[in-house]
Every structure is written in C-alpha cells, then in structure tokens.
Amino acid sequence: MRASTSSMQNILSNLQFPIRKEQVLEHARKQNVSKNIIEQIEMIPDEEYKSADSLMQAIDAASQKVGGGGGGKSQSFGGTGVGKTGEGGPSSGGSSQGFGGRGGE
Numbered sequence: 001m002r003a004s005t006s007s008m009q010n011i012l013s014n015l016q017f018p019i020r021k022e023q024v025l026e027h028a029r030k031q032n033v034s035k036n037i038i039e040q041i042e043m044i045p046d047e048e049y050k051s052a053d054s055l056m057q058a059i060d061a062a063s064q065k066v067g068g069g070g071g072g073k074s075q076s077f078g079g080t081g082v083g084k085t086g087e088g089g090p091s092s093g094g095s096s097q098g099f100g101g102r103g104g105e
Contacts (some may be wrong), residue, residue: 005056008059009052012028017050017052019055020046020048040059041059043059044059045058
C-alpha cells in the first residue's frame with residue numbers, strides 16, 4: 001500500500017535540500033512515520049535530491065516498480081525478467097528480484 005502524496009509531502013515538508021536518502025530516512029524515523037512510508041523511502045536510489053519534487057518523483061517511481069509475483073514481489077531494473085509463481089513474478093522493464101521466493105529466470 002502506497003502512502004498518499006499529501007501525507008508524504010507533510011512528512012517531508014521540513015527537509016532542507018539538497019538531501020541524501022539516509023538523511024530522509026533519519027528524518028522520517030524521528031517523526032515515527034509508518035513502516036509503509038519507511039519502506040517506500042528505502043526503495044529510492046541512494047543519491048542526492050535537489051528538491052522535494054525530485055524526491056517525490058523518486059519515491060513514486062520506486063513504489064510503482066514493486067508488485068506482481070504470485071507469492072513474492074518483483075522489482076524492475078532495466079531489462080526483462082520473468083519469475084514463476086511463488087518466486088519473483090513477472091517484471092517488465094527489468095530483471096526480477098524476489099522477495100518471498102527466488103528471482104526470475
């Protein structure tokens with residue numbers, strides 16, 4: 001389940017930019033945000049974000065890459081990966097990384 005854009009913006013409203021992923025996570029944890037939001041932030045690339053907009057785009061993009069997989073989740077990284085049921089699950093646009101099974105073949 002993805003957090004709403006407005007709740008994510010409220011959480012991130014007091015950040016000073018540019019900011020790195022670890023700083024965002026530290027800020028979110030200090031605010032005692034939900035596990036779901038922490039997981040979304042953990043999925044973003046480890047880089048410097050110049051603005052709230054660039055950070056939100058990264059969070060949205062990372063959140064959209066997770067899904068599929070009968071028994072696991074697949075996450076795309078740039079090619080084409082396909083997992084079997086209970087493994088990584090199909091992943092268009094990238095190799096399949098399994099969570100709860102093994103990755104795609």
